[in-house]
Amino acid sequence: MSAKKNVRRRSAEWFGKDGKDGFHHRSWMKNQGLPHHLFDGRPVIGICNTWSELTPCNAHFRVLAERVKRGVYEMGGFPLEFPVMSLGETLMRPSTMLFRNLVSMDVEESIRANPIDGVVLLVGCDKTTPALLMGAASCDLPTIAVSGGPMLNGRFRDQQIGSGTHVWKFEDMVRAGEMSMGEFMDAEACMSRSVGHCMTMGTASTMASMAESSGIALPTNAAIPAADSRRNVLAHLAGRRIVEMVEQDLRMSQILTREAFENAIRTNGAIGGSTNAVVHLLALAGRLGVDLDLADWDALGQEVPCIVNLMPSGKYLMEDFYYAGGLPVVLRELGEGGLLNRDALTVNGHTLWENVKDAKCWNRDVIFPLDKPFKDRGGIVVLNGNLAPDGAIIKPSAASPELMRHRGKAVVFEDIDDYKARIDDPNLDVDADSVLVLKGCGPKGYPGFPETGNMGLPARLLKQGVSDMVRISDARMSGTAFGTVVLHTAPESAAGGPLALVRNGDEIELDVPARRLVLHIDEEELARRRAAWTPPAAHSDRGYLKLYIDHVMQADTGADLDFLVGSSGAAVPRESH
Ligand code: FES
Numbered sequence: 252m253s254a255k256k257n258v259r260r261r262s263a264e265w266f267g268k269d270g271k272d273g274f275h276h277r278s279w280m281k282n283q284g285l286p287h288h289l290f291d292g293r294p295v296i297g298i299c300n301t302w303s304e305l306t307p308c309n310a311h312f313r314v315l316a317e318r319v320k321r322g323v324y325e326m327g328g329f330p331l332e333f334p335v336m337s338l339g340e341t342l343m344r345p346s347t348m349l350f351r352n353l354v355s356m357d358v359e360e361s362i363r364a365n366p367i368d369g370v371v372l373l374v375g376c377d378k379t380t381p382a383l384l385m386g387a388a389s390c391d392l393p394t395i396a397v398s399g400g401p402m403l404n405g406r407f408r409d410q411q412i413g414s415g416t417h418v419w420k421f422e423d424m425v426r427a428g429e430m431s432m433g434e435f436m437d438a439e440a441c442m443s444r445s446v447g448h449c450m451t452m453g454t455a456s457t458m459a460s461m462a463e464s465s466g467i468a469l470p471t472n473a474a475i476p477a478a479d480s481r482r483n484v485l486a487h488l489a490g491r492r493i494v495e496m497v498e499q500d501l502r503m504s505q506i507l508t509r510e511a512f513e514n515a516i517r518t519n520g521a522i523g524g525s526t527n528a529v530v531h532l533l534a535l536a537g538r539l540g541v542d543l544d545l546a547d548w549d550a551l552g553q554e555v556p557c558i559v560n561l562m563p564s565g566k567y568l569m570e571d572f573y574y575a576g577g578l579p580v581v582l583r584e585l586g587e588g589g590l591l592n593r594d595a596l597t598v599n600g601h602t603l604w605e606n607v608k609d610a611k612c613w614n615r616d617v618i619f620p621l622d623k624p625f626k627d628r629g630g631i632v633v634l635n636g637n638l639a640p641d642g643a644i645i646k647p648s649a650a651s652p653e654l655m656r657h658r659g660k661a662v663v664f665e666d667i668d669d670y671k672a673r674i675d676d677p678n679l680d681v682d683a684d685s686v687l688v689l690k691g692c693g694p695k696g697y698p699g700f701p702e703t704g705n706m707g708l709p710a711r712l713l714k715q716g717v718s719d720m721v722r723i724s725d726a727r728m729s730g731t732a733f734g735t736v737v738l739h740t741a742p743e744s745a746a747g748g749p750l751a752l753v754r755n756g757d758e759i760e761l762d763v764p765a766r767r768l769v770l771h772i773d774e775e776e777l778a779r780r781r782a783a784w785t786p787p788a789a790h791s792d793r794g795y796l797k798l799y800i801d802h803v804m805q806a807d808t809g810a811d812l813d814f815l816v817g818s819s820g821a822a823v824p825r826e827s828h
Contacts, residue, residue, distance in 0.1 A: 255498045261392075262295035262329075264823040265366035272826055276366065289329045294497035296323045296490070297367035298332040299358060299387070301379040306339030308376035308448035308455060309399055311477060318483045319371050319397065322490020328369075328497070330490065333361060335386075338378040340455075347378045348727065349699025351385075352534075352803070352812045353795055354378070358386025363821055367392065369497040371489050375399030375448045375477075377730070380458035381531035384467065385811070387503060388538040390821045393496035394503045395598045396468045397489045398459035400477030401569035402447035407438045413562035414442060414449030415731025419705070426675075427713040447477025450569040452561040454730030457524035458531060463578050464518035465511040466597030467503065470606045474573035492599060501600070504818075509541050510592035513551055514582075514603060517590050520555030520630035521581050521621075523564035523648045525730025526738055529631055530700075534809030537816045545633055545642045545807045549766070552630015557648045558584055558619040563733040564648040565625060567617050575617035579610035588621040634737065634768040637777075638723070638749050638759065641741035641807045643768055645761075649733040651719040655763040657735075659686040659721060663755050666691035667703050675710045683717045686759045690750055691787065692726030693743025694803045694810040698790045705732035721761050723768070725750055725806070737761065737768060739806035745787055746805065752780040 260267075265276040267290075277290050298319050302312035316332045323330035335357045338347040362370055370387055374380040374396055387394045405412035421438055424430035448455035462468035469489055475482045512532060519528050529548055536543035559581060561567050572578075585591040586604050593604035612618050619625040626648045634643045647655065662685045664670035670689055673679055681687075687706055694700040704726035708717060722736045725743035742748030749770060753759070758771040770777075791797050802812040 258500050260292065260294065260368045260497070261821060261823055262366040262368050263292055266290040266295070267292055294328045294368045294494050295366055296328045296330045296493050296497070297362060297365065297370045298330055299361070299370055299372045299383055300332050300334050301337040301373055301375065301383065302334065303337035303339060305342055306337040306376050306379070307341065307443070308339070309337060309373070309379060311446040312373050312375070312399060315373055315397065315399060315483065315486045318486035319490035322487040323494055326491045326494035328494035331367070333365070335361060335383070338376060338382065340377045345697055346699035346701035348701065348810070349799060351378045351382045352799070352815060354382035355386035355389070355815065358383050359389045362387060362390045362392065363819070364824060369393035369493045371493050372396045373399065374458070374462070375455060377454040377458065377527065380455070380462060381535060384462070385535050385538050388507065388535060389815070389818045391502050391504050391818055392821050393493060393501050394467065395489045395493050395496070396462040396472070397486050398462060398468065398472050400447050400475050400479070400482045401450035401456055402443060403445040403476055403478055404450060404568040404570045405442040405444065407441040411568060412438065412442050413451035413568050413731065415453055415729050416451045416562040416733070417442060419732055423707065423713055426707070426710045445476070445478040449731055451563055451731045452522055452524060452559065452569070453563070454525040454527040456569050457519065457522065457528050457730050460518055460522055460524060460578050461515045461528055461532060464582060464603070465515040466506045466595055466603055469599055470579055471577055474569055474577035476570050476573060496598065504539055506596055506598060507535070507539050507541065508595065509543065510595045512536055512541055512543050514592050514595055516548055516551045517555050517585055518578070518581060520552040521557060521585055522559045523557040523561065523626070523629055526631060526644055526646050526728055527730055529644055529739065530727070530806055530809045534811040537809055537811055538818060540817060548631045548644070549633035555590060555629045556621065556624030557626040557629030558621055558624045560617055560619065560625045563731055571614070571617050575614035576610055576612045579607040580612045580618050582607040583610045584621040632763055632766060634763070634766050636768040638753070638768045638770040639740045640749065641805060643737050643740040645735070645737050645763060647763060650735040654719060654721055654735040654761070656761070657686070657721050658758060658760045659684045661686050661688045661753050661755060661757045661759050663688045663753055664690065667697065667701070670706055674707065677711065679709060680755070681709055681712070683712055683720060685720065686761070687720060687722045688750070688753050688759070689722070689724035689726060690744035692724050693740070693745055694806060695800055696725060696743055696745035696787070698796065698800060700727055700806070700810055702727045702729040704728035704738045705734050705736050723759065741805045741807040743805065747784060747786060749777070751784055752777060
C-alpha cells in the first residue's frame with residue numbers, strides 16, 4: 252500500500268487549467284496570500300472543520316486544523332480548511348440527531364463541489380463524527396478522521412466526576428433531597444474543566460473509538476486528552492499521512508470494509524460503548540454499500556466481554572484510559588482472543604494488528620484482560636417480539652442484572668411532555684416493578700430521535716431507594732447514561748409501531764437472555780387498538796424538517812434519509828463559468 256499511483260488529481264481540474272477557467276480558480280484563491288507554486292498539481296487536502304463556539308466540545312478545533320496544515324505542508328501538500336455545520340450536543344434543539352443527516356449532506360456536497368483530493372475530518376462532539384464520516388463516505392476520497400479528544404477528568408471536591416454520567420446521578424440526588432441546588436451548580440465547572448468532549452465512554456469517545464478500531468483514524472486517536480500536546484501531534488501526523496494516502500489513492504471504501512465494521516462492533520462491546528454507535532455505524536455502512544444489519548450487532552457482540560472499566564459502565568474516565576494504554580490495548584486483547592479481523596487495513600497503511608500487537612497495558616484496573624473481564628457481557632443485545640417487530644436494543648453492561656428478566660405493568664407516557672408533567676405526580680400509579688413506557692421519541696417523533704430513553708425515575712421511588720427500573724421507548728439514550736433501558740424500538744410509535752398501542756396496566760415482559768420484548772395482549776385487542784390508532788400531526792410542512800420527516804428511515808437501519816443511502820462518488824462536477 253506504499254506505492255504512489257499516477258492518477259490525475261481532482262484538483263487539477265480546477266487549478267491545473269489554462270485560460271480563463273484556471274485564472275478564475277487560482278486568482279481568487281491568491282487573495283489569501285497563497286503563492287503560485289501551491290497550484291502546481293500537489294495534493295490538495297480539505298480540512299473539514301466543525302469548529303464552533305456553539306459546540307463547546309469542538310471549540311479548540313482551530314488549533315487542531317493548524318496542526319493538520321503543518322503536516323500537510325511538510326509532505327508537499329496544499330491544505331485548505333473549510334467549515335461545515337457543527338452539532339453541539341448540549342445546546343441544539345430539539346435534538347442534534349435531527350441534523351446528523353443534514354450535516355452529512357453539507358460535508359458530501361462541500362467535498363464534491365471543490366478542488367479536494369483528500370480530506371481530514373475534524374470530529375468530536377457526538378454527531379460530528381458520524382455526520383462527517385457519512386458525508387465523506389458518499390464521496391469516497393482518501394480520508395482520515397481526527398477526533399478532538401476528551402476533556403480532562405472531571406473533579407468535584409475529592410471525587411472524580413464524569414461528563415453526563417454525574418449529571419444524571421446529581422439530578423437524582425437533588426430530587427431525592429441528598430444534594431442542594433448550590434452544590435449542584437458548583438459541580439458544573441468542576442465537570443467541564445478543559446477543552447475537549449465528554450470524558451466518559453459516552454457517544455463522543457465511543458465514536459472516536461469506532462473511528463480508531465475501524466482503521467479510519469490513526470492509532471491512539473480515541474483517548475489522547477484534548478488538552479494533551481500529543482493530540483496536536485496526532486493532528487500533525489494526520490496531515491502528513493493524508494498526503495501519502497492521496498498519492499497512493501487509498502480511499503475510504505478500502506478501509507471501511509465489512510471486516511472493519513466487524514472490528515468496530517466488537518470493540519464497542521469491549522469498551523462498553525454507547526448504544527448510539529448502533530445507528531451511526533448502520534448508517535455509515537449504508538453509505539458505503541457494506542452489508543451490515545441490526546442482527547450483526549447481537550451476533551458479533553455475543554462473545555465479547557466488557558474489558559474497560561469506564562463510566563458509565565464502570566468507574567474510570569478517558570484520561571485514565573489513555574494512561575493505561577488506550578484503545579490499542581483493547582484491540583490487542585481482542586486480537587489475541589480471536590475477536591479481531593487482524594488484516595483489516597488502516598489509514599496509516601498498516602493492518603490493525605500491525606498497529607496494536609505490541610501495545611502494553613499500564614493499569615489492569617482500567618483495562619482488564621479478555622480472559623478476566625470487567626463484565627462478562629459487553630455487546631449490545633437486540634430484542635425482538637411483538638412489541639419490537641423490527642428490533643429494539645439494550646446495553647446489558649449499563650443495566651441491572653436483576654432486571655434482565657422482568658415482567659411488569661406498563662406506566663405509559665404518550666410523549667416527553669406528558670412524562671415531564673406526570674412523572675413526579677404523587678397520584679401516579681407506579682411502583683418499582685412497573686415498566687415505564689415512553690412514546691413519540693423515535694426518528695419521526697419529537698422530531699429527531701432524541702436521547703430521552705433513560706427517563707428519570709419517579710422522585711417518590713428514588714426516595715424509597717429504588718435506583719433502576721425497566722424503561723422502554725423508541726428514543727435513543729445518551730452514551731453517558733445507564734440503567735435497564737430498552738431503546739430504538741422499531742417501528743417507532745409515530746410510524747404506527749406496536750409501541751403506539753401500549754396502554755397503562757398492560758403487562759410487558761423483558762427477557763434479555765432470550766432476546767424477547769413482549770406485550771402480553773391478545774391479538775384481537777391489539778388489532779382493535781391498531782384500527783383506532785391515528786398518526787400524530789405533522790411537525791412541520793416546510794423546510795428541512797419536512798424533508799427529514801418525509802424521508803427518515805427507522806432506527807433498525809440507522810435513521811439515515813432514504814435518498815442518501817449509497818454513494819455518488821467524487822467525480823468532478825461541470826465547470827460553472
Ligand atoms: Fe459534546 Fe458530550 S456534549 S461530546
